[in-house]
Amino acid sequence: MSLPVLSRRGFLAAGLGTALLTLTACGEGAEKAPEGAASPSAPAAGPWSFTDDRGKKIDLPKRPERIVAQIGAAAVLWDFGVRPIAVFGPHKLKDGSKDPQIGDVDLAKVETLGNVWDEFNVEKYISLQPELLISGMYNGDTLWYVPEKSTATIEQVAPTLGVKLFGRSIPNLIAKYGEVAASLGADLNAPAVTGAKAGFEAASKALPTPEARQLKIMVMAGGPEALWIAHFKDHIDVGYMKELGLDVVVPDKVEKTGYWETLSWENADKYDADVILVDARAQSMQVPEMMKKPTFAQLPAVKAGQVYPWRAEQRYSYQGYTAMLEELAANLAKAKKLDG
Template structure:
């Protein structure tokens, strides 16, 4: 909510962030910053998580103009002074539930909130992707971002296309989402725990779950067990800390006689209509190609 002299926004913890005027220098977690850019808001700075390094992960930055956005770093390199060096007047963070600011330790988050208004958007598995996207859109609008009707219509079209192509194979193509760990193991995603994967299932994509066992979001398996899931399409984690799938020497699904197609997947997706439409388009391309094999 805004007027001429004040600004406020209730975040997903139920806490209001408020300022005497609408913030214009936003510091954001990298996923949030890239999402806000798609909604017409350019953050002045971004920061990463413990998975990130000294340079921003290009799988997470989307269309952000990195020459104009200051990357503050990630992990142990983050402290309050580093985060505040650009004099931000708002911090936008994400949470995977319980309100904890992802990527920041508890003490750093506490001191940060004492210095500057903080908005936390919950991107955890309890939310649908539409809910998360709507919250980012509401925040961006409060900050002066403009609605883009074309982006919404493009997402609707991408959903219709994927539903149509998924329906061309009544038995469904087998789709596995994973993050390569090393030459021996892979992390197989449990589809019901990932909002963007649940959208694929709702549109008719047959996502294969790993066996029950340890791991809430991922099951850690050997590559032979991953190949035994017999994927037709593999959604592979392309974040910088994941091993590129092309570098995995063993085993290849081809050894089982299958020619699995691969689709780049960012498990920390940009929550904008444009970004989601692009991802659905890539999946639709793979489904069309695999269905024609």
């Protein structure tokens, strides 16, 4: 039985562990930021306006302070010094630990409206009296993790701001989030921000060593009956790897919905690779389970022990991508070009 074609939206919504799952309040938002963080300035006296990536202009009588954000956006804003009052989207794993997607967000200081796909507590959202909702967008103008069934109600409560997470470079996306943060009062010249930017730029320059450029890298995710090869044009983090000069496998039969080429496990050896980066998110099959697939276990990169994590949904901030690039550089430094 073949798997349905999965877009990025469908893949992330489906739990790809041992089986595909069916898709089915007032926080302390103004607490003092940690020392060295970019702290929002005092509330602006005049009107506030912002045009988002949908071309939607938002006009408010004053700068919004009661902000609710999808966890990916919340993690980036947090790094810039903006403190949402509530979050929604993956923030806690099954064992109760923090989901890596949450970054440095302090869950003790925010309300939570939902942790999984299609979960959004509308009643609680209304009770928080939000002034703005912020989310990324992977699929056109659709706000990530905002349930379609509740969209109309949610948008009646407060304006929404969308940030496009596709079709742009990583530096451009981080800068866009910086623009959003600055409009909300963050100081982009704060030492914490300028230092983080310098760290990101240094990590970007350090990654494409001559040795790393020689490695063929396959970026993938897996499920019980199929595996997915990431397409750099749609996964902007993979696109950034190519932009930095890494030799990333380019799938030749990408789905009409983009993002992936779907392969059966029998065809796991379609592409030669010296290094394999495997989706490290909880909803993707993990390497120990993949090792039970004979065709995967026999891949040269697997036999050589050159399989490393792909941080597929790292937060789009300088801090988040510095950590990702440094980890990737360290892993590629351990790898070698394989014969054949």
